[in-house]
Amino acid sequence: MLTSLLTALHVVVCALLVAAVLMQQGKGGDIAAAFGGSGSQTAFGARAGATVLTRATTVLGALFMIGSMSLAIMGSRGTSSVLSGVEGPGLQPVAPLTAPAEVDPAPETPTEESAEEPADPPAEPQ
Numbered sequence: 001m002l003t004s005l006l007t008a009l010h011v012v013v014c015a016l017l018v019a020a021v022l023m024q025q026g027k028g029g030d031i032a033a034a035f036g037g038s039g040s041q042t043a044f045g046a047r048a049g050a051t052v053l054t055r056a057t058t059v060l061g062a063l064f065m066i067g068s069m070s071l072a073i074m075g076s077r078g079t080s081s082v083l084s085g086v087e088g089p090g091l092q093p094v095a096p097l098t099a100p101a102e103v104d105p106a107p108e109t110p111t112e113e114s115a116e117e118p119a120d121p122p123a124e125p126q
Contacts, residue, residue, distance in 0.1 A: 003074055010067040017060040024053050 003071070006067065006071060006074070010064075010071060013060055013063045013067055017057065017064055020053055020057045020060055024057065
């Protein structure tokens with residue numbers, strides 16, 4: 001609940017910060033001014049008074065940093081895996097392999113050797 005509220009507030013601060021930065025005027029600090037050209041005394045032009053947009057940018061920038069750090073800290077507190085409480089398939093034990101079912105052998109076909117042998121031995125001469 002608190003995280004959702006802080007996230008929504010952070011998004012609003014981000015949008016306001018972007019708007020404040022985009023509405024400001026440039027200060028004329030081009031590359032020539034950085035090297036002393038066009039009579040400038042500083043790299044970013046002469047310092048003007050702080051306007052409402054400048055102060056708003058400073059405040060919104062500070063709120064953005066504080067909000068970002070707060071969300072990061074709140075997000076890292078409950079560091080755990082997405083699947084930490086889920087019972088997954090994991091490594092399933094493999095069922096032991098069973099021996100194939102016994103198959104009766106096919107009836108033997110007579111071979112040439114057994115066909116040539118006589119069933120009864122010849123009688124001995126007397």
